[in-house]
Amino acid sequence: MKKYYMIFSLIFILGLVLSACQSTQVEEPAVVDEQDDSEEPEVVEEPEDEGEVIELAFWTLLGGNLGDWLQEQVDEFNATHPNIKIVNERQGGYDDLQQKLLASVAAGNPPPLTMVDYKYVPFYAKNGVFIPINEFASDADFEDFIPGLLTDLTYKGEVYAVPYNRSTQGVFYNKDLMAAVGLEEPPTTWEEMEAIGPSVKELGDEYFVTYGKESNAQWMFEPLVYQFGxxxxxxxCRFVFNEPGExxxxxxxxxxxxxxxxxYFLIGANPVGGFYEVSFEWATEGRVLFTRSSTALQGGLAENVNFDWGFTKFPYxxxxxxxxxxxxxxxxxxxNTTQEEREAAWTFMHFxxxxxxxAWYHMQTGYMPTRYSVLxxxxxxEYHVEHPSWLVSVEQLEFVQPTACGVLNAPEWAGVIQSAMDRIILNNEDVQTVLDEAAEELNRTIDSIPTEELIR
Incomplete structure (x- = not known):
């Protein structure tokens, strides 16, 4: 196994160093979520089973309400499974966990359980870090999981993770501002969005159609490329997004x-900050009609917005x-687990x-349901009748594109593209020059991998 760890760390380290240098996000220390000692803990009646307790560390990346709701599920699991104890150890955000997971892999001591960004799963699987779930999940499980959510979790025919908090991109809109410019429905194309610019500017120079760049802009780049044909x-697997017509x-x-x-478009107050920072600026300031963000923003939006809002599909x-x-x-x-620990880990993953x-997490947050049976x-x-925008992510499933094979093989992708978009939108640098440099950097990784070893 150490052979895999050595290979993994050598290939992976450059991309993560670049990503860390380009991010302004403050890394948070690992935090073990615990009960508040100021309150009387709830007494849970446990079964009389006195067997050995298997304790598993679980690295997570969700904070705020999302993290609190995840902890509720961990607490429920622990209360109902007396022989298994899951310890929720939050590592920070997506980038923080990724860097710390790399370090643990390089040291040969990754946690038994971890959350992981969808685009990194095949890479970890290829290097022997993750265990496939095929020997644990039933045929009924695989038939029930929404297939599009398993595509990026699959390597050489085996699935290496279960989907948890999954989302697609979409557009939130300010209904009050739409009414002010005479719009009854949000635009469905980018050209329509640009065309309403003059009407928006008639409201005042401080009003804008949408943002030129937002937090986590690299996640928006890939579908935008597809939308433009x-x-x-x-x-x-060589990157071609910089070439004519691509x-x-x-x-x-x-x-x-x-x-x-x-x-017509505004640069957000902190477009290189945390994932939701620009989105919550949109929610609290009320001077931008539309913001591109995750379907998962819906669960925490109501308490931050003082205007009527809606959510719709991504334009094209x-x-x-x-x-x-x-x-x-x-x-x-x-x-990095025994067979007994793997069985315990699967019990938790399935739960x-x-x-x-x-279903519960979907309704709480706005993240996608992961199984057909949820629907x-x-x-x-009944919830969807009252909250129809929660169905947008489901309705967009037919338009979900698989992650480009270049992205799967170049884990520095996020940092490189985020940096390129910063240079173009924040610094107003020449688009062709910046994208040529980004593609060249990414293709050096692709060219270093033997063709037969590429993840496809």
Whole structure:
């Protein structure tokens, strides 16, 4: 196994160092979530089983309400499974956990259980870090999981994680501002969004159509390329988004033009900060009609908004195609476990992803349901009647594109693209030059991998 760890760390370290240097996010120390000692703990009547307790560390990446709701599920599991104890150890956000997981893998001591960003699962699987769930999950489980959510979790025909908090991109809109400019429905194309710019500016110079760049902009880049009719990488996994007609240049010139020339689009207050920072700026300031963000923002939005709002599908470019990518985290078990620990880990993974818990987390947060059976529950059907925007992520499933194979093989992708978008939108640098440099950097990784070893 150490052989795998050595290979993994050597290949992976450059991308993560670059990503860490380019991010302004403050890394948070690992935190073990515990009960508040100021309150009388609830006494849970446990079965009389006095067997040995298997304790498993579980590395997580969700904070705020999302993290609190996850902890509720962990607490329920521990209360109902007296022979297994899951310890929730929050590592910070997505990037923080990724860097710490790399360090633990390089040291040969990854946690038994971890959350993991969808796009990294095949890479970890290839290097022997994760254990496939095929020997644990039933045929009924695989038939029930929404297939599009397993695509990026699969390597050589085996599935290496269960989907947990998964989402797609979408657009939140301010109904009050839409009414002020005479819009009854949100635009469905980027051209329509640009066309309402003059009407928005009539409200005042401080009003904008949308943002030129937002937090976690790299997650928006890949579907935007597809929407403009292009490709991120080719059949050989080499990056081509910078080439003529492949969408990348068209996307970034569109965003840059409307940020600096027409001034219809706004640069967010902290577009390189935490994932939701620009989105919550939109919610609290009320001067931007639309913001691109995750479907998962819905669960925490109501308490921050003082205007009427809605959520709709991601727009697309005329001549292009509707397209989104599925983001979010999943739960995986690592190979640093005994068989007994793996069985305990699967018991927890199945609990967190079963129909009832997937339904509860979906309704609490706005994240996607992970199983078809969730959509058949009466309580979920009733909830969707009252909250129709919660169905947007489900309705977009037909437009979900698989992660480009270049992205799967170049784990530095997020940092490189985020940096390129910063340079283009924040610094107003030449689009072609910046994207050429980004593609060249990413292709050095692709060219270093033997063709037969590429993840496809």
């Amino acid at each position: 292009g490709r991120v990488s080719d059949e050989n 969408g990348g240049v068209e996307v970034m010139e569109f965003l840059q033009r409307n940020t600096y020339d027409t001034e 470019a005329e001549g292009g195609t509707p397209a989104v990518t599925s983001g979010g985290a999943n739960i995986a078990m690592t190979s 967190m992803s079963n129909t009832e818990n997937s 058949e529950l009466d309580e979920v059907k």
